[in-house]
Amino acid sequence: MGSPQDGLAQNLLPKNIANLSAYSSAKSEKLSGSTWLNANESPYNREYQLSGQALNRYPDPQPQQVIQAYSNYVGVKPEQVVMTRGADEGIELLVRTFCQSAKDSIAIFAPTYGMYKVTADTHNVALNTLSQELLLQGEVDQICTQVGDAKLVFICNPNNPTGALVGQDKIAAIAARLTGSALVVVDEAYIEFCPEQSAVSLLADYANIVVLRTLSKAFALAGLRTGFTLANESILAPLRKVLAPYPVSTVVADIAAQALSTANIASMRRQVDTLNALKSRLQQWLEQSDAVTRVLAGEGNFVTLQLKDKNAIAIAYQQGLVMRPFTLYGEDDWLRISIGNEQELKEVKAWLDSLTGSNNKALFRN
Structure with a gap:
């Protein structure tokens, strides 16, 4: 049973906000895993030096x-x-x-x-x-x-x-x-x-x-x-x-x-070249996999694909591999894979291989 305050909030809310479906980001899903390829993040990290400027002053609105x-x-x-x-x-x-x-x-x-x-x-x-x-x-x-x-x-x-x-x-x-x-x-x-x-x-x-x-x-x-x-x-x-x-x-x-x-711009461009090359390799693996129905050709630091069986996503989670499932074109067996570093993509390859191995072949017989 809700408190009186709950009813007050509902009464004050505009209808469009009360009916609003919030955006569900990749990080809002509270998943657990060891390899994160679900949010189109870069696998690279750089350390920056802070200048120690006085934080008691308001910043320049447009630095x-x-x-x-x-x-x-x-x-x-x-x-x-x-x-x-x-x-x-x-x-x-x-x-x-x-x-x-x-x-x-x-x-x-x-x-x-x-x-x-x-x-x-x-x-x-x-x-x-x-x-x-x-x-x-x-x-x-x-x-x-x-x-x-x-x-x-x-x-x-x-x-x-x-x-x-x-x-x-x-x-x-x-x-x-x-x-x-x-x-x-x-x-x-x-x-x-x-x-x-x-x-x-x-x-x-x-x-x-x-x-x-x-x-x-x-x-x-x-x-x-x-x-x-x-x-x-x-x-x-x-x-x-x-x-x-x-x-x-x-x-x-x-x-x-x-x-x-x-x-740093030059470094970013070198990283982009590396990620684009890794993406091409991943696309090849996906196109050759019997566990994949369709691979969308496109730009960006991700590849979107349709699986033959969405149970493959659960297998990935069991292996600590977190990617982003989607419902596209009315079907809920789509997956978006962010382009990680070489080691992370090797884990994707191992997952793909496991899907069509002897233990899981039955999943994909059609």
């Missing part, structure tokens, strides 16, 4: 050293960069700034990153859910017609969890068609794994394109929670109005500035 370093890295002007608490805050800022509650909508292409939906639901903004197939295969006029009157159109590129990639020409054409009616938000959390496909170069010609970036993936700083929203100043000016007064801590700014040094 200029970091803004300048990131603008140099991506090739835009500093005034085209807003630093946020992960790219997730950029998503939330865009919805909160440009969408009116109970009136406006956003468009997404499912299956895709779950925080677009959660953010829309949180702000009581309608969701126009279109398909990845439409985005990848449809004509631009068809896509934009189905987008309807959505204020924001989110394109996760490369897409999570499928790895699918939309070309720059198509993004540009969609932005041109939606000029004056919608912002095209290109979420590039995984773009360092295919940097030549970035939409950042389109900012010069399309005022309604926004690019979201993060240091969580290729830069191996998932624990720092640092992201960037890139756009023209006409878009960023209203975002700055609603941004929290001090969104970036002194410690975070200090580490981010170090991560964006010339030497």
